[in-house]
Amino acid sequence: MDIDWNEILVASDYDRTLANEESNFVISPIVVQKVNEFSKKYKFVVVSGREKKFMDKLAVGLRPTAWILENGSLIFFDNKEFVLCEKSWFERDRKKIIEILDNLKAKYSIGRVIIYIDGYGSKLDMLRDIEKYGRIEVNRNDAMILPKGVDKGVGVLKFKELTGFKGKIIAVGDSENDYALFRIADIKVAVANAIPQIKEIADIVTEKPNGLGVVEILDKILSGNFGKEVDIH
Numbered sequence: 001m002d003i004d005w006n007e008i009l010v011a012s013d014y015d016r017t018l019a020n021e022e023s024n025f026v027i028s029p030i031v032v033q034k035v036n037e038f039s040k041k042y043k044f045v046v047v048s049g050r051e052k053k054f055m056d057k058l059a060v061g062l063r064p065t066a067w068i069l070e071n072g073s074l075i076f077f078d079n080k081e082f083v084l085c086e087k088s089w090f091e092r093d094r095k096k097i098i099e100i101l102d103n104l105k106a107k108y109s110i111g112r113v114i115i116y117i118d119g120y121g122s123k124l125d126m127l128r129d130i131e132k133y134g135r136i137e138v139n140r141n142d143a144m145i146l147p148k149g150v151d152k153g154v155g156v157l158k159f160k161e162l163t164g165f166k167g168k169i170i171a172v173g174d175s176e177n178d179y180a181l182f183r184i185a186d187i188k189v190a191v192a193n194a195i196p197q198i199k200e201i202a203d204i205v206t207e208k209p210n211g212l213g214v215v216e217i218l219d220k221i222l223s224g225n226f227g228k229e230v231d232i233h
C-alpha cells in the first residue's frame with residue numbers, strides 16, 4: 001500500500017524514551033532541536049505518565065504538536081486542555097481509591113486526574129481492591145491509578161478525533177505503560193534501552209537509547225528513508 005508519508009504522527013513516550021534517567025529526565029538540547037524541527041513538518045505528540053508541571057520543568061523549549069499527559073487522561077493542544085474522564089471519577093471513584101490507599105498506608109501523590117504510587121509496581125496484589133474504581137498502570141517500579149478506559153492509546157485516538165488526523169501513527173516507547181501506545185500504532189518503535197517485552201513486539205528497535213533513538217527515527221522520516229525499513233500493510 002502506498003503510504004502518504006506527509007500524514008505522519010509520531011507519538012513518543014517521555015521517561016526513558018525522549019529523556020534518560022541519567023540526566024534525571026531533563027531532555028537534551030539535541031533532542032529538543034530535532035523534535036521542534038520535525039513538528040514543523042509532521043505531527044509529534046509527547047505521551048507521558050507525567051503531569052504538566054513536571055514536563056514544564058524537564059522539557060524546557062520542547063514544542064511538540066500536543067502533549068498527552070497523566071498517561072492519557074489529559075490532552076494539551078492548541079492552548080486548550082481536554083480532560084478525558086467522567087465527573088464520576090472525581091466525585092466518587094478517586095475518593096474511594098484514596099480511602100483504600102490510606103488504609104494501606106501507601107505513599108501517593110495526586111495529579112489533575114491521576115494518582116501516582118511510588119514503589120508499588122511489584123506489590124500490585126495489595127492494590128487489587130482498587131480495580132473496582134479505576135485501573136492500574138505500571139511503569140517499571142511505579143504504579144499509576146487511572147479512570148477506567150483511560151490509557152496512552154485512548155489519549156492518542158482522542159487526539160486523532162480532535163484534529164481529524166487520518167495518517168499513520170508511529171509509536172515510540174520503552175516500558176509497560178507504552179503497550180497501550182503500541183496497540184493503536186501502525187508502526188511500533190522500541191528505543192534501544194526498552195524492556196525486553198517491548199522490544200519483542202516492536203517493528204523496529206533503535207540503535208541508540210533514549211532521545212538519540214527518537215532522533216534516529218525522526219531523521220529517517222525527514223530524509224524520506226523511513227518507509228523502506230518496514231512493510232506497512
Ligand SMILES: O=C(O)COP(=O)(O)O
Binds near residue numbers: 013015048049139177
Ligand atoms: O511514569 C511516569 O510518570 C512517566 O513515565 P513515561 O513518560 O515513561 O510515561
Ligand SMILES: [Mg+2]
Binds near residue numbers: 014015017173174175
Ligand atoms: Mg517511559
